Amino acid sequence: MTSRPTAAGLFDWNFQAPTPSDMGDHDVPVISNRLAGKRVALLVTGGIAAMKTPQIARGLRRHGAEVVAFASDDALRYVAREALEWATCSPVVSTLTWAAEHLSDNAPFDAYLVAPATHNTIAKMANGIADTVITSALASALGRMEQGHTKILIAPTMHGTLHNSVLVENARKLSNLGVHFVAPRDGYGKHNLPDTDVLCTSVGRILSESPLRNKSIMVTAGPTPVPIDGVRRIVNRFRGRLGAAIAEELIWRGADAELILGDGAWRPKTTLPLTITRTFDEYRDTVVDRARSGLFAGVFSAGVADYRPAEAVQGKITSGQASLPLNLVPTEKVIDLACEAAQSMRCIAFKYLEQVTEEELINVASKRLNHASLVVATRGEDTQGKEQRALMVTKAGVTPVEGKYQIAAAIADHLETLASEVK
CATH class of the missing domain: 3.40.50.1950 (Flavin prenyltransferase-like)
Known part of the structure; x- marks a missing residue:
């Protein structure tokens, strides 16, 4: 059982010493090495x-x-x-x-x-x-x-x-x-x-001297809620932190990147172009619309809903019922709709599975290489809080990457390679 937080614990000092640190008085906590040597x-x-x-x-x-x-x-x-x-x-x-x-x-x-x-x-x-x-x-x-x-x-x-x-x-x-x-x-x-x-x-x-400078790139992230009624909705646990890290990395490299974030209440602290989509339908329409606008690339990291109620109830379902059966039907594959709407758009896909081996994960992820030049494959057991391990799956092979910011950098590196190939 965890201890209960109290107001006194937040506002009243208990005379405890600060946590020891190896940082000197003039040192700063390092966020990145993006300006190293500058x-x-x-x-x-x-x-x-x-x-x-x-x-x-x-x-x-x-x-x-x-x-x-x-x-x-x-x-x-x-x-x-x-x-x-x-x-x-x-x-x-x-x-x-x-x-x-x-x-x-x-x-x-x-x-x-x-x-x-x-x-x-x-x-x-x-x-x-x-x-x-x-x-x-x-x-x-x-x-x-x-x-x-x-x-x-x-x-x-x-x-x-x-x-x-x-x-x-x-x-x-x-x-x-x-x-x-x-x-x-x-x-x-x-x-x-x-x-x-x-x-x-x-x-x-x-x-930045990156070939991604001024390239228009869409990054999707977070959940895509599906309504049950006018109040309730089905939503997954993904919040979009990795997608935000990817968009931030692209912005630093000079890209014209936009984060399309499904509404899971979390918002990134970093300032970047941000569009919030409240429902699956809004997410689908926004993504397809952006794809049609002429993007260099789309990075599809959102935790897209696979199912939705066959029909959402108008208003609020009366509470207190003994049971509430829901008839769920599959949703459209938004990444496929987007790639079909903009066939010249470079696509980065994501695949998340649980309780599978890495070999099984790679086999499933490889099937997305028909649309995507890179599939970022992750397992539930490799994701703990802010820590994450991913397998970068391409037709040339598989590369493991540790950490959200390292994954974001690897995706940006891949997109730079694609941009360098454009004549």
Whole structure:
């Protein structure tokens, strides 16, 4: 029997010591190595959102990036130098010195992220003004960008009254040069700083050299509920966490990926294009519609309902009955409908079985290779919570992969191979 959680346990400290950890004070928990080996200059300008920049620095480091902060005098009114140095593990560059840090000759940056970017900084950058450490660094970055050696991202944050024709003209001018603008978070009449995850993903996407860049890909995930009546429904235990990990990996690689998630109450924390389908019918129609729109690929990881009531009852079935017989009939094979609707779409299929040998699983999964170039085969006994083992089944052979994120990466790698073959 598990212990009962209490409010006191959530809100009242019992004076217990923290769980021991091997992490040092400046270390960050590693999420991925997507930015490993990349140097990012975080340029902090004088907006109130500068207070959030230590979180951005640590977010980039969680994906393996090396981060150096540049900060204007106004920025240091809103965020302490020590906080930025603690978050980046590097001295803050706040003045022009003989070492010419703004030129970064000895250690060039792969990307420059201006966050927050004020109206003033955008205007100066667009008009070639280099009178501070920030604008001088950006002038040099523009030169490097035009030579193909770096990328520049700008996250504009400002009050709505500052969104005027001058701002738009300057932003378009920079965009035409190749500068990327990260969409601000809209709220309270202001352009607000995006969430850290959005900024980190934006950096990853702009640095990606994957052949999946700009490829339209659909990822399905989660259950596909079938109604019994207007209240009750049949739903399986799958929630779509693997599908979300796949969509996230594709987004990082620069793909135009959409997650179509069946309604199982769970929602991914990561920001990505998301469509929720409430029922099997809605799922089927959405998937087929997307396939017809002209996709490069479809990844079908959803736990699709195999059966449905022959007829759903309108309203609510009266409770208290001694029994409730249900006449179930097979549902359509949505992956087949989608592949038939878009025969040029590359398909990744999934197969899940329980209480079978790996050989039996492979034999069943191989039958899906008529439509799919890859079948991701899993057994119930190999799936425990967040842990998962899958067999990647292709006509060339079978490769085992351990872990959800590793499975997602393997699927993305396979799609990259397919994309590279496109002439």
